[in-house]
Amino acid sequence: MSMKLKALLKSPWVFHLSTGSCNNCDIEILDCLTPRFDIERFGMLLAGSIKHADVLLITGSCNRQSVIRLKRLYEQAPKPCLVVAIGECSLSRGLFMHSYNCPVPLDKIIPVDVYIPGCPPKPEAIIAGVVKLIEKVKKEKVESKK
Amino acid sequence: MAKTIVPIGPYHPLQEEPEFFSLTVEGEKVVDIDVRIGYNHRGIEKLSEMKTFDQSTFVIERICGICSTSHPFAYTRAVEDIISVEVPERAKYIRTIIAEGERIHSHLLWLGLAGHFLGYNTVYMWVWKLREEILDVMEILSGNRNNYAMFKPGGVRRDIKQEDIPDVIKKLDSIIPSLTMIKKAVIDDPVIHARTKGIGVLSKEDAINYAALGPTSRASGVARDVRKDAPYGVYDKIEWNMIVTKNGDVFDKVIVRILEVLEAIKIMKECLLTLPKGEIDLNIKDIPPGEGIGHVEAPRGETFHYVRSDGTNRPVRHKVRAPTFMNLPTFKATVVGETISDATIILAAIDPCYCCTERMAVRNIKGTKLYNGEDLIRLSQEKTEKIKRKMGL
Numbered sequence: 001m002s003m004k005l006k007a008l009l010k011s012p013w014v015f016h017l018s019t020g021s022c023n024n025c026d027i028e029i030l031d032c033l034t035p036r037f038d039i040e041r042f043g044m045l046l047a048g049s050i051k052h053a054d055v056l057l058i059t060g061s062c063n064r065q066s067v068i069r070l071k072r073l074y075e076q077a078p079k080p081c082l083v084v085a086i087g088e089c090s091l092s093r094g095l096f097m098h099s100y101n102c103p104v105p106l107d108k109i110i111p112v113d114v115y116i117p118g119c120p121p122k123p124e125a126i127i128a129g130v131v132k133l134i135e136k137v138k139k140e141k142v143e144s145k146k
Numbered sequence: 147m148a149k150t151i152v153p154i155g156p157y158h159p160l161q162e163e164p165e166f167f168s169l170t171v172e173g174e175k176v177v178d179i180d181v182r183i184g185y186n187h188r189g190i191e192k193l194s195e196m197k198t199f200d201q202s203t204f205v206i207e208r209i210c211g212i213c214s215t216s217h218p219f220a221y222t223r224a225v226e227d228i229i230s231v232e233v234p235e236r237a238k239y240i241r242t243i244i245a246e247g248e249r250i251h252s253h254l255l256w257l258g259l260a261g262h263f264l265g266y267n268t269v270y271m272w273v274w275k276l277r278e279e280i281l282d283v284m285e286i287l288s289g290n291r292n293n294y295a296m297f298k299p300g301g302v303r304r305d306i307k308q309e310d311i312p313d314v315i316k317k318l319d320s321i322i323p324s325l326t327m328i329k330k331a332v333i334d335d336p337v338i339h340a341r342t343k344g345i346g347v348l349s350k351e352d353a354i355n356y357a358a359l360g361p362t363s364r365a366s367g368v369a370r371d372v373r374k375d376a377p378y379g380v381y382d383k384i385e386w387n388m389i390v391t392k393n394g395d396v397f398d399k400v401i402v403r404i405l406e407v408l409e410a411i412k413i414m415k416e417c418l419l420t421l422p423k424g425e426i427d428l429n430i431k432d433i434p435p436g437e438g439i440g441h442v443e444a445p446r447g448e449t450f451h452y453v454r455s456d457g458t459n460r461p462v463r464h465k466v467r468a469p470t471f472m473n474l475p476t477f478k479a480t481v482v483g484e485t486i487s488d489a490t491i492i493l494a495a496i497d498p499c500y501c502c503t504e505r506m507a508v509r510n511i512k513g514t515k516l517y518n519g520e521d522l523i524r525l526s527q528e529k530t531e532k533i534k535r536k537m538g539l
Contacts, residue, residue: 018164020186024211024292027255034258034274048523065185066164095205098196099189120211120292 005080008054009134011043012082015053019070020102021060024120025087029057037123044130055082055130061089061096062106074110082133085112086126088119113137149177152486154493167477167493174485179477194464199225199299199433202461206451207293209466212255215248216444217466218297220451223378223440225299228433228455234425235380237301242379243417244288244296245442246410251280252445253361253403253410256494257328260400263491264341265527273328276321283317286310301427311418318411325411329404340533342397346480346492349394356476359447359469362496365402366394372443379442386413396495433459444469446496470496487525 018026032039033046047053050073062070074081088094090106106112113136116129152169164185170178190209194202203218210217219241226233233241254277261269281291287306288294296302332338348358353366363370369390373381389405391398435457441450447469454463473496481492 018186020164020188022208022211022214024208024214027211027292031274031278034278035271036275036278060186061188063186063188065187095208096188096193099193101187101189119208122291 005137008080008082009137011045012054012130012134013045013047013052014055014057014084014130015047015050015077016057016059017070017073019058019060019066019090019106020063021087021089025059025089028120028123028126029059029086032123032126037127039127039130042127042131050076051078053077053081055084055133057084057086057126058090058106058112059086061093061099061102062104062109063099063101064103067103067109070109082113082137083110084114084116084129084133086116086129087121088117091115091117094119148172169481169486169489171486174487176481176484176486176489179481181474181477191464191466195461198459199455199461202464203297203299204295206466207295207297210468211292212252213248213444213446213449213468214293215245215297216442216449217451217468219245219442220440220444220449221453221464222297222299223442224438224451224453225433225440225455225461227438227440228436228453229299229430229438231300231428231430233301233428235422236305236424237426238380239417239421240296240302240306240426242381242384243306243414243421244284244294244302245379246414246417247280247284247287248294249410249445250407250414251277251284253407254280257400257403257407260491260494263494263523263526264338265530266338269328269331272324276324276328279317279321283314286314286317298427299433300430301425303427305426306418306421311421315415315418318415322408322411325404325407329408332400332404336537337530337534338400339397340537341488341530342400342491343395344393345396345488346484346495347393347395348476348480352476352479353394356479357472358476358496359472360443360445361399361402361406362447362473362476364388364390365398367392372441372448376441380417381413384413384416396491399495433457446470447473487529490523490526 016026016029031037056077060066085091085106089096093102093105096102114129114133116125118125150171152171154167154169166182166185168180169176190205193205197205203221206217206221207214254273258270258273258277261273284294285291287310288296288304296304348362348366350367353363353368358366359370367390369388371388374388386409389402389409391402433455435455437452437454439450439452441448449469450467452465453461456462476496477493481489484492
């Protein structure tokens with residue numbers, strides 16, 4: 001594991017991007033920051049700019065307008081960058097599977113590391129998902145040493 | 147002075163749907179504004195036509211996560227308008243309870259974000275902590291925090307259990323003291339006065355001309371509320387007041403929303419206490435050909451749905467008009483003439499749940515000066531600090 005990835009796991013800064021969601025997942029992400037869940041105690045912080053972000057939290061069904069911007073943002077993100085798909089829409093497009101404006105699911109556009117299902121997922125689920133992501137990366141590190 | 151264009155959006159990381167604003171500024175002053183929407187288009191009206199009348203409610207619910215009651219409410223009313231039936235009394239009460247619960251959490255959400263924009267992160271954290279209580283209430287009543295899935299044409303899907311009611315009322319009562327404290331804090335705070343009074347004024351004439359809806363119009367002295375004008379649910383059987391203020395500035399919009407939350411708690415409690423017994427669903431089987439309209443007062447204003455049926459089990463046409471669609475053009479009247487540091491809160495004041503951070507840049511013609519969204523929020527927060535210092539706080 002690179003030095004960068006190791007540093008990233010200590011305190012992953014998250015950047016949130018809505019690609020045509022109904023706001024529910026977005027609000028649940030914000031909820032994670034507020035006193036009841038307080039994700040900051042794990043060192044996670046909502047970054048204002050993609051340039052500061054370590055983890056991309058993506059919600060929504062990737063409509064035609066946002067696909068171009070999503071790609072551009074992913075290119076701008078400093079690597080290594082981990083991607084978390086939040087909510088049913090970004091997993092498989094869910095209800096919007098047959099919509100003319102949502103051509104492909106998120107993982108056909110950019111590589112996704114963790115999927116958090118739910119419509120919307122509860123803040124607990126989002127926190128658990130990010131923790132699993134950290135565990136996954138750490139495990140990969142151990143395996144690569146062997 | 148040279149005119150500068152400030153592009154805001156379409157992506158900003160705090161939350162909410164992407165939308166694009168371009169502010170034309172002269173120095174600090176905003177002289178023109180243009181709006182571009184459509185980044186969130188998912189083809190919901192078309193999807194709704196592909197589903198049956200019963201399934202459509204789930205699609206409609208996902209138009210907006212915050213208005214996940216108002217849209218199905220308006221849609222079911224439109225379908226019931228086609229059949230011309232009245233839903234059972236108990237269903238009406240349950241619908242009203244859920245609708246008011248949504249109003250409480252939506253207004254609290256807005257209040258928290260407004261606090262954040264002004265540089266009062268304490269307000270943001272406090273209010274969102276209160277909001278969790280309401281989400282708990284909704285979880286007790288419907289089983290989910292946000293998408294309640296309670297509505298279906300002809301009634302509601304789930305009943306409210308009698309044994310849950312005392313818990314719910316206790317939870318509702320528990321947030322009233324904190325809310326009253328926040329209300330007092332907002333009304334007495336000199337800095338909030340300085341930042342919001344006389345800022346982004348929407349006059350009564352403008353509110354009528356732009357056909358503003360909901361709290362945006364009520365803050366400008368236009369007494370317009372679907373719950374009073376064309377009562378639905380049980381709003382005509384319950385005592386409640388429409389909150390109307392005169393000035394139309396950001397401060398009044400804050401006050402209208404805080405008072406509406408208290409009013410909504412009152413309505414919710416009364417509904418829970420006087421919940422009649424009986425059926426909750428009409429079990430509608432066939433929808434005859436015809437067309438119907440349904441409108442309800444969403445937290446942001448009037449939501450309007452039109453449904454046409456040709457006698458099959460799917461709607462032939464489904465049209466949705468959300469309140470923000472009507473409220474957006476009022477920016478022409480409110481933002482123009484204000485400074486950029488005030489633009490953030492004015493744009494937020496109509497509650498499009500708008501927070502502009504990411505990919506927002508100010509460039510002068512030579513391209514030498516660059517602000518991003520964070521800078522703009524910083525500008526807004528610095529102004530508060532400056533005012534605080536001036537007042538010697």
